[in-house]
Amino acid sequence: MxxxxxxxxxxxxxxxxxxxxxxxxxxxxxxxAKRNNGAFILRIEDTDRTRLVEGAVKNLxxxxxxxxxxxxxxxxxxxxxxxxxxxxxxxxxxxxxxxLVQQKKAYYCFCTSDRIKQLRxxxxxxxxxxxxxxxxxxxxxxxxxxxxxxxEPYVIRLNVQPNELINIEDIIRxxxxxxxxxxxxxxxxxxxxxxxxxxxxxxxxHLMKITHVIRGEEWLSSTPKHIxxxxxxxxxxPKFAHLPLLLNPDKSKLSKRQGDVAVEDYRAKGYLKDxxxxxxxxxxxxxxxxxxxxYLDELCSSFSLERVNxxxxxxxxxxxxxxxxxxxxxxxDGELLNLLKEEVAVSSFNDHLLSDEKLxxxxxxxxxxINFVKEIILNASYFFIAPQTYDQDAVKxxxxxxxxxxxQKFAETIRGVENPSKEDFxxxxxxxxxxxxxxxxxxxxxxxxxxxxxxxxxxxxxxIFILGKEETLGRINIALEKIII
RNA sequence: GGCGCGUUCGUCUAGUGGCUUAGGACGCCGCCCUCUCAAGGCGGAGACCACCGGUUCGAAUCCGGUACGCGCUACCA
Numbered sequence: 142m143x144x145x146x147x148x149x150x151x152x153x154x155x156x157x158x159x160x161x162x163x164x165x166x167x168x169x170x171x172x173x174a175k176r177n178n179g180a181f182i183l184r185i186e187d188t189d190r191t192r193l194v195e196g197a198v199k200n201l202x203x204x205x206x207x208x209x210x211x212x213x214x215x216x217x218x219x220x221x222x223x224x225x226x227x228x229x230x231x232x233x234x235x236x237x238x239x240x241l242v243q244q245k246k247a248y249y250c251f252c253t254s255d256r257i258k259q260l261r262x263x264x265x266x267x268x269x270x271x272x273x274x275x276x277x278x279x280x281x282x283x284x285x286x287x288x289x290x291x292x293e294p295y296v297i298r299l300n301v302q303p304n305e306l307i308n309i310e311d312i313i314r315x316x317x318x319x320x321x322x323x324x325x326x327x328x329x330x331x332x333x334x335x336x337x338x339x340x341x342x343x344x345x346x347h348l349m350k351i352t353h354v355i356r357g358e359e360w361l362s363s364t365p366k367h368i369x370x371x372x373x374x375x376x377x378x379p380k381f382a383h384l385p386l387l388l389n390p391d392k393s394k395l396s397k398r399q400g401d402v403a404v405e406d407y408r409a410k411g412y413l414k415d416x417x418x419x420x421x422x423x424x425x426x427x428x429x430x431x432x433x434x435x436y437l438d439e440l441c442s443s444f445s446l447e448r449v450n451x452x453x454x455x456x457x458x459x460x461x462x463x464x465x466x467x468x469x470x471x472x473x474d475g476e477l478l479n480l481l482k483e484e485v486a487v488s489s490f491n492d493h494l495l496s497d498e499k500l501x502x503x504x505x506x507x508x509x510x511i512n513f514v515k516e517i518i519l520n521a522s523y524f525f526i527a528p529q530t531y532d533q534d535a536v537k538x539x540x541x542x543x544x545x546x547x548x549q550k551f552a553e554t555i556r557g558v559e560n561p562s563k564e565d566f567x568x569x570x571x572x573x574x575x576x577x578x579x580x581x582x583x584x585x586x587x588x589x590x591x592x593x594x595x596x597x598x599x600x601x602x603x604x605i606f607i608l609g610k611e612e613t614l615g616r617i618n619i620a621l622e623k624i625i626i
Numbered sequence: 627g628g629c630g631c632g633u634u635c636g637u638c639u640a641g642u643g644g645c646u647u648a649g650g651a652c653g654c655c656g657c658c659c660u661c662u663c664a665a666g667g668c669g670g671a672g673a674c675c676a677c678c679g680g681u682u683c684g685a686a687u688c689c690g691g692u693a694c695g696c697g698c699u700a701c702c703a
Binding site: 152153154156186188189191192250254257261265268269270271272294296314317318319320322323324325327328330331332333335337338342357358359360361362363383385386388390392393394420423424425427429430431432433450451452453454455456457459460461462463464466470507508509510511520535539570580581582584585586588589595596597598599600601602 | 627628629630631632633636637638639640641649650651652653660661662663664665666695696697698699700701702703
């Protein structure tokens with residue numbers, strides 16, 4: 142079954158950010174490695190120079206690390222199989238491509254892109270499959286030598302034999318069969334000297350002793366090319382597992398056009414890494430029971446490729462958000478304190494220093510009312526600064542002719558209390574209400590409005606206790622001046 | 627067009643021939659709780675298991691076909 146120490150790799154191309162689909166691919170590779178005592182390798186596939194983005198590799202590594210997916214081998218962490226960046230392995234690909242040419246399993250091609258385009262147009266017009274016509278396969282050795290000597294640009298193509306059945310044993314999908322007639326004479330080495338994905342990934346997977354290729358379903362169709370390559374080189378074929386795609390709400394392949402796809406975007410929005418990882422793990426995998434809440438280490442011990450689904454999964458943000466809430470509730474107050482301090486530091490309240498003790502009280506009162514830590518600042522700014530405005534709808538609904546008088550009475554009552562506790566505030570309010578002959582709500586609602594500016598939020602006594610007596614008195618005064626009905 | 631893959635509530639899924647009047651989660655609706663907003667508790671609507679045919683005493687589960695969706699079809703990965 143699973144070899145002693147499997148080696149798997151996540152092989153993104155550095156195009157700028159980590160796609161959430163990529164995160165899931167990386168995660169499944171990581172989980173598989175951890176579950177089976179194997180190695181998780183990061184390899185950078187930067188063979189397309191036109192799509193290179195500055196700083197992308199660094200960003201990729203940072204984001205992977207943020208998610209908790211530490212690699213065992215990769216850029217900056219050699220395990221004896223480096224380098225792990227394909228652009229640093231060019232000589233290797235050239236050598237293996239040449240080897241194939243020697244054996245007539247690949248050949249030089251000098252066709253111009255114009256000719257290829259023309260060929261393709263014609264084939265399309267006649268309803269044929271677009272495929273290279275092996276035109277250059279029939280060049281004589283002399284012709285090839287002369288053209289090469291003239292420094293004509295060339296590519297090296299795979300020489301696919303017609304009418305062979307190519308079988309793929311896929312761990313997730315079972316046996317998949319292709320006829321070699323539908324496999325194009327794929328370009329292996331581009332005219333700029335860089336390999337295409339197909340050559341590079343086969344050479345590297347072999348050299349890096351990759352045992353299991355776990356990648357997205359979009360690669361299934363080109364797997365026959367890879368099988369052919371392994372066979373031509375006489376190399377052992379790794380096990381394949383093609384993961385179902387992550388989908389947009391309209392079921393097309395998850396793309397930028399329909400929302401955020403970068404892990405960095407979700408991170409910036411305040412999603413917890415635990416939640417994102419948990420959510421993405423459940424998109425296409427389940428342990429076979431009803432459990433949905435997992436931490437990364439728990440996923441490590443229960444994951445198996447055999448239980449990965451075959452069909453694509455819609456990336457449902459609402460569920461992600463619910464997952465984030467669930468993970469948030471499980472965090473200790475201490476963990477939340479650290480997260481809150483980070484948010485405060487980058488907010489407009491960064492010079493508004495509240496004690497840890499006070500922040501902790503704020504966290505406890507707000508925890509179950511938020512989906513993101515930053516919402517404490519966004520939705521409960523009144524803990525940091527007195528309300529600048531008062532919600533007009535709430536004023537209309539809660540502020541009556543008697544409100545001002547009641548708040549004044551309440552203020553008078555608490556003014557004399559030394560270091561009032563939450564209960565002291567509550568008792569004071571009850572007392573005022575009783576004397577005035579009104580319901581508690583007649584004071585509670587306007588008071589909440591006066592100190593917070595809004596109608597929702599934590600229990601009133603929690604709010605004013607956190608604010609403290611002086612601040613509460615001050616805010617009542619301001620409100621009495623500002624709220625006019 | 628060709629090739630490949632897929633198809634269980636709106637979404638993520640459980641289900642591997644009888645335990646299923648198809649279970650859970652998110653979302654939605656209602657009730658309870660309640661100083662508000664949440665959270666929580668309880669309940670509800672929501673899937674003729676894409677369709678048709680076959681195998682079988684019995685099928686969401688096995689087989690075949692059809693439809694639909696998606697992916698690939700680049701000197702992109």
